[in-house]
Amino acid sequence: MVTADGATWPGSHVVGADGARSTVRKRTGASLEGSAAEGFHVVVDVADEPGGTPSLERVMHYAHPGADGxxxxxxxxxxGFQVDVQSRAGDDPDVIASRREVRRWLPALIGPTPSERITAISVYRFLQLIADDFTDPHRRVLLVGEAAHLFPPFGARGMNSGFADARAAADAIATGRRSPAANADAVAAFATARRAAAEVNSAAAGAALRHLRPTGAVARLRRRTAGLLAPVVPRFGEWLEHAPYGPRTVMSGTGN
Incomplete structure (x- = not known):
């Protein structure tokens, strides 16, 4: 039984799909565990030019000259496509992500871009957060999507894994409704499997972060050296290219 805003709905289970600030998660007593990196990223969504050639590949510029490195x-x-720009120390998100400022610096990255093709501008911080439990002690509440985990948007890991969460939750609920005696095990299995998938995605996000924002002098030197040698030693370019930023081509499917 769920009561909200004076209304009551009967039901056997609740699926918490209410986002990063999930009230459902808080009511179960679960909490998010993990880390948040320093700095922020500006993401600009750009629609493909009407009648133009669509963007087909993901491209990573480690120090774009048009973005001051x-x-x-x-x-x-x-x-369409997304342009994800990494901040530097001293950047102000309210300034760099303003529509006026984006219109100023975006052409240096992707060429002339009419304002009407800019469909969205957002700021995110690099999060690797996972709920400590994807269900409640009574095995009647199941957390999915950003109620259960928060990742950066590389490879659409949060969205794609949210789809898989929802499918697994539906399967567990169906099992529990067919056989109430099997409900606790089915929901517990959902929580274990989907949390394990979230950990895989979090690890991939962490690997991407180490390429994007190397924290130690050795790591920074390794990345810089790889960039300098890539034109003459292909394996260095392959190492940079194979960072887990998501597939190179337009994404499809639901993944983990």
């Missing part, structure tokens, strides 16, 4: 990741999706 900031990292720039361009990720294609259906009918």
């Amino acid at each position: 900031r990292g720039v990741l361009v990720v294609p999706y259906a009918n």
